[in-house]
Amino acid sequence: MSNPNIYIPYLMRIEKITLEAPGVKTFRLKFENEQEADEFTFKAGQFGEYSIVGVGESTFCIASSPTRKGYIECTFRQTGKVTNALASAEEGDVIGFRGPYGNTFPMDEWKGKNLLFIAGGIALPPMRCVIWNALDLRENFKDITIVYGARTVADLVYKDELAEWRTRSDVRLVTTVDPGGETPDWKGEVGFVPSVLEKAAPSSENTIAIVCGPPIMIKFTFPVLEKLGFKEENIYTTLENRMKCGFGKCGRCNVGEVYVCKDGPVFSYEALKLLPAEY
Amino acid sequence: MKELIQKAASLLETNVVQVVIGYGKGSADRTRAIFSTTAADCEQLIFDSRCIQNLAVYLTKAEIKKMGKPAIVAPLPVLRSILQLAAENQITDDSLVVLGVSPESELIEFESLAAIETYLATKQIAIEEKYQTTIKAIKAMPVSERFAYWVKELEPCFKCYACRAACPLCYCTRCTVENNQPQWISVASHSLGNLEWHIMRAMHLAGRCTDCEACYNACPMGIPIYLLTKSMLQDVSENFGTYGPSLHRDNTLSSFNPDDKESFIR
Amino acid sequence: MQTENHLIRKPSLEKLFNYLIGNGKTIYAPKAKGKLVFFDNVTDFGEVTEDYIVTTNSAKSVVFPRTEKVFSYKKSKESTEIIDAADNTYPDVVLWGSRPCDAAAFIPLNNTFNEDYPDIIFNKRSQKVLVLSFSCSYSDDYCFCTSVNGGPGNTTGSDILFTRLSTGDYLAEVITEKGKLLVTENNSLFEPKPEESKEQNLALIKAYFNQEEIQTKLQNLFENPVWDEKSRACLGCGSCAYVCPVCSCFDIQDEAHGHKGTRLRCWDSCGFGLFTLHTSGHNPRETQGARWRQRILHKFLYMPNKTKVAGCVGCGRCSRSCPADINILDTVTSL
Structure with missing residues (x-):
């Protein structure tokens, strides 16, 4: 069972490391303790605190789908002290994980609907969890569209999975890179996510839009979705404020009265509009 | 008025x-x-x-x-x-x-x-007699006693950084204590962390501190931080000549002189 | 339990203190250092001062120390071993000489540390603290407990509350079973309750505002010039948060010594500019005004909305200790 001391992480062994893009890696993690592995459950949208003991903890989402049992995956960009230490870990090493924390995407409510995923750069990981969750329960949903963009072709993460989604007949994938980020053999779109979305979006009728990306992308994507007829309550995103504890005590991540770690990280646009601009 | x-x-x-x-x-x-x-x-x-x-x-x-x-x-x-x-x-x-x-x-x-x-120029910084006496007494202590003295004096420090915030010369937007690659200074407020913090701060103010005592006045815990800065002021004055802020002289610890009397620096 | 009232003579207080010391308790009591008075570890009754309104530091560190080990570890190439700090035996602590505001602060602290995810280290420490408070017979311009549902003779959070009477002896109000046990163990020191009323021996503390009214007002004040105006002189240090008996924001830090090390929970403050800074460089609370707003809203709106208890007990410590004389009462009454 999980430790009653809320600060104690699970010990997880790195089973596989994938280099996704420059400075971006995915870890597949397995529980050291079998009982903990059996008891562990999570849902799409939740996150955790990943750590190297002696260095510190860092917050990112669980990037694998809850339908894939026996392991979790995380994808992170090397930026600070902890992510640099994580990046130098090797397959077989043991790292710490606390979680899962936070709320989830209401996937049960989305049954029978079309799903439109819109992601930018390193924000595909939180969405990848939902995408695979939906694909693994494909019969629950109607059309699935993914619009994904990055600054350059090299910055696109999960290249193997993008290739797989591109060939699947039950998924429509639109990839784009910022102007100047394309390579000579690039076959996708060139342009910023909001403008590509405007051309490529499916009908808003019976469709849920899930948006993850840098704040600037989100800012310009919401108006496009509204223009396309999406209602506020049918648009979802995640907030990523700075966190330390993940369980509503350290006092960093709140936006007004709402704790991103406990009340989020998933918010509908409708809920987000009620919050003060503190994120 | x-x-x-x-x-x-x-x-x-x-x-x-x-x-x-x-x-x-x-x-x-x-x-x-x-x-x-x-x-x-x-x-x-x-x-x-x-x-x-x-x-x-x-x-x-x-x-x-x-x-x-x-x-x-x-x-x-x-x-x-x-x-x-x-x-x-x-x-x-x-x-x-x-x-x-x-x-x-x-x-x-x-x-x-x-x-x-x-x-x-007509109002030179002068360390009051009483402080000179205290500093002299501390410097005369054997190393272990002096170490124990500072551990005890700094024990109440909980690292609110009021000393830094009140100091006109601590204007860095990111202080050394907040740089963590590498982590030079322990973030935690324990005896080692407190020592590291105050020594580092005193060193960064060496040759710059103008003896205003803002750090001491700001400290909620009443820690005699001025003993560190005043002592540093004396040391700078003794080793590098007359001390005081100047538009013409270079900062003591951030300038290099080819004629330095110490051989290791040449 | 029903509060029980007794009389305790002044000389018996020292006997009670010595009984506690004799039983191996760690006592934190007000102790003078220069012009300031601090809660500090005291072993001799003679060191305890009675001459203070409130201590400079709060009593929160008995349950929420500024640096708390949450676990330690040993690491080798093959394995990592985590040693749970919660398995430690925490000391039996007596808080002696806390004021009613200090004692009241344990309620919101407890709420924070137990909301959804109980913090067992906090709880283990709390269980071992005996709170022996003393009513306030005088106050200063910074006190405002009566504005936040407290008072100079408030019993909330204390195990026993002593009130000094005109005779120099004390009324002892025994509030909890923990307090009753101490009385039982020291029966001979406690006499039948005195005739003199408690109220006439308490400080008069003006009610400057009403917490519930402020809470209502704050619902719509997120965008308001008052935050920048009142925080203009703020230096961005953490002294207000660190002397506050309720502030409990923290940082989590690892310290490694070779293959061994610890993970620590350390005090932190919303007043620091880097507190909310994102890796990307974006900072949701970019200005000191936004940080001051967070401090006020957290205490007077968010916490009471969630738990019905405000995050401020009106002790005035933050204002007394502020190096720039930012005054919380001044901000709240100007709204």
Whole structure:
């Protein structure tokens, strides 16, 4: 069972490391303790605190789908002290994980609907969890569209999975890179996510839009979705404020009265509009 | 006082400055920094012996800079800090108006930063006898005793960083203690972390500190931080010559002299 | 339990103190150092001062120390071993000489540390603290407990509350079973309750505002010039948060010594500019005004909305200790 001391992480062994893009890696993690592995459950949208003991903890989402049992995956960009230490870990090493924390995407409510995923750069990981969750329960949903963009072709993460989604007949994938980020053999779109979305979006009728990306992308994507007829309550995103504890005590991540770690990280646009601009 | 208020008000009225940083009435018997933006606001300016906060700290604060060009009420400690800030290229003649206040509480107008230097030349920093005695006694302690002394004195420190925040010369936007690649200084407030913090701060102020005691006045726990800074001041003065802020001399610890008397540096 | 009232003579207080010391308790009591008075570890009754309004530091560190080990570890190439700090035996602590505001602060602290995810280290420490408070017979311009549902003779959070009477002896109000146990163990020191009323021996503390009214007002004040105005002189240090008996924001830090090390929970403050800074460089609370707003809203709106208890007990410590004389009462009453 999980430790009653809320600060104690699970010990997880790195089973596989994938280099996704420059400075971006995915870890597949397995529980050291079998009982903990059996008891562990999570849902799409939740996150955790990943750590190297002696260095510190860092917050990112669980990037694998809850339908894939026996392991979790995380994808992170090397930026600070902890992510640099994580990046130098090797397959077989043991790292710490606390979680899962936070709320989830209401996937049960989305049954029978079309799903439109819109992601930018390193924000595909939180969405990848939902995408695979939906694909693994494909019969629950109607059309699935993914619009994904990055600054350059090299910055696109999960290249193997993008290739797989591109060939699947039950998924429509639109990839784009910022102007100047394309390579000579690039076959996708060139342009910023909001403008590509405007051309490529499916009908808003019976469709849920899930948006993850840098704040600037989100800012310009919401108006496009509204223009396309999406209602506020049918648009979802995640907030990523700075966190330390993940369980509503350290006092960093709140936006007004709402704790991103406990009340989020998933918010509908409708809920987000009620919050003060503190994120 | 009347003179100061009139001068401040006229600077605002003529739009020479947009804000006057001065002292006003505070809680209970305290005074506090006030930021006057209209001539009427200036009526609240006061100056007396309770006005000990070093206002020069506000000259480098983003929130205050946004208000426009400042005039600043500057008793002796503030004047010294202003000169040091100028020596470190944080302020220039054009960036502020200095409303000097003499030890007799009279307004002194300064034409330029150079004029402040001339004025301060007659007001050299001197470490009071009682502090010299204490510092001498501490330095005479055997190493282990001196170590124990500092561990005990610094024990109440909980790292609120009020010392840093109140110091006009701690204007870095990211302090060494907040840099974690590598983590030079322990973030935690335990005996090692506290020692590291105060030693590091004293070292960063060596040759720069103008002995205003703002750090000590700010410390909620009453830690005698001044013993570190005053001792450092003495050391700098003994080893590198006369000490005091100057527009002409280089900073002691950040300058290199090919004729340095120490061989390791050459 | 029903409060029980007794009389305890002044000399018996020292006997009670010595009984506690004799039983191996760690006592934190007000102790003078220069012009300041601090809660500090005291072993001799003679060191305890009665001459203070409130201590400079709060009593929160008995349950929430500024640096708390949450676990330690040993690491080798093959394995990592985590040693749970919660398995430690925490000391039996007596808080002696806390004021009613200090004691009241344990309620919101407890709420924070137990909301949804109980913090067992906090709880283990709390269980071992005996709170022996003393009513306030005088106050200063910074006190405002009566504005936040407290008072100079408030019993909330204390195990026993002593009130000094005109005779120099004390009324002892025994509030909890823990307090009753101490009385039982020291029966001979406690006499039948005195005739003199408690109220006439308490400080008069003006009610400057009403917490519920402020809470209502704050619902719509997120965008308001008052935050920048009142925080203009703020230096961005953490002294207000660190002397506050309720503030409990923290940082989590690892310290490694070779293959061993610890993970620590350390005090932190919303007043620091880097507190909310994102890796990207974006900072949701960019200005000191936004940080001051967070401090006020957290205490007077968010916490009471969630738990019905405000995050401020009106002790005035933050204002007394502020190096820039930012006054919380001044901000709240100006709204």
